[in-house]
Amino acid sequence: AQSVTQLGSHVSVSEGALVLLRCNYSSSVPPYLFWYVQYPNQGLQLLLKYTTGATLVKGINGFEAEFKKSETSFHLTKPSAHMSDAAEYFCAVTPSGGSYIPTFGRGTSLIVHP
Amino acid sequence: GAVVSQHPSRVICKSGTSVKIECRSLDFQATTMFWYRQFPKQSLMLMATSNEGSKATYEQGVEKDKFLINHASLTLSTLTVTSAHPEDSSFYICSASERGTEAFFGQGTRLTVV
Numbered sequence: 581a582q583s584v585t586q587l588g589s590h591v592s593v594s595e596g597a598l599v600l601l602r603c604n605y606s607s608s609v610p611p612y613l614f615w616y617v618q619y620p621n622q623g624l625q626l627l628l629k630y631t632t633g634a635t636l637v638k639g640i641n642g643f644e645a646e647f648k649k650s651e652t653s654f655h656l657t658k659p660s661a662h663m664s665d666a667a668e669y670f671c672a673v674t675p676s677g678g679s680y681i682p683t684f685g686r687g688t689s690l691i692v693h694p
Numbered sequence: 695g696a697v698v699s700q701h702p703s704r705v706i707c708k709s710g711t712s713v714k715i716e717c718r719s720l721d722f723q724a725t726t727m728f729w730y731r732q733f734p735k736q737s738l739m740l741m742a743t744s745n746e747g748s749k750a751t752y753e754q755g756v757e758k759d760k761f762l763i764n765h766a767s768l769t770l771s772t773l774t775v776t777s778a779h780p781e782d783s784s785f786y787i788c789s790a791s792e793r794g795t796e797a798f799f800g801q802g803t804r805l806t807v808v
Contacts (some may be wrong), residue, residue, distance in 0.1 A: 612795065612796075616799075621785070621802065621804060622802055623698075623700065623800050623801045623802045624738075624787070624789075625799070626798070629796060670738070679726065680726070680795055680796055680797055681728075681740075681743065682797070684737045687735075689735075
């Protein structure tokens with residue numbers, strides 16, 4: 581069984597400020613972890629993923645996330661927010677070594693103020 | 695990167711009619727395709743998983759006779775909403791997986807039943 585908890589349905593930051601979106605997971609087997617971004621009326625775009633290897637993962641648009649097994653976390657960060665980062669962000673987990681059937685978090689809406 | 699094309703992006707239909715949504719993997723062979731439904735401000739709800747040439751596996755609570763899924767080839771899956779009613783209005787998203795480690799998402803279809 582697996583689950584994902586995204587803390588905070590909304591996160592508000594000023595342009596240029598640090599972005600931190602939290603994701604905690606539970607999984608009975610080693611997980612693969614993903615962050616997706618969704619703009620209004622569009623599908624999901626993969627930002628980054630952790631499968632194996634380095635626990636600090638760099639993605640597109642300046643985002644990165646760190647897999648911390650001891651904390652069962654996979655928080656998403658970006659040093660400096662842009663207005664264009666305003667969107668919905670979803671964390672997802674799928675069991676490693678098997679079929680990709682992800683469990684999604686409820687999503688976090690990132691609001692960027694000028 | 696891998697591209698999944700979903701069509702149409704928006705559709706309005708009359709109550710009682712059927713609507714077909716197509717999901718195509720343009721540059722890879724999708725052994726597995728997923729169909730999701732997303733309500734406003736909510737996460738993705740997995741409706742069904744389909745493997746090429748096999749019957750779709752529906753999630754609990756999803757009416758398979760209402761939401762017909764066909765995955766006839768490695769590049770095309772279709773979702774047909776039969777006898778649509780206003781409560782079926784929603785945002786439907788497909789995703790496609792090639793090797794089972796991740797999936798790529800279509801742009802989504804906004805269905806409005808009037």
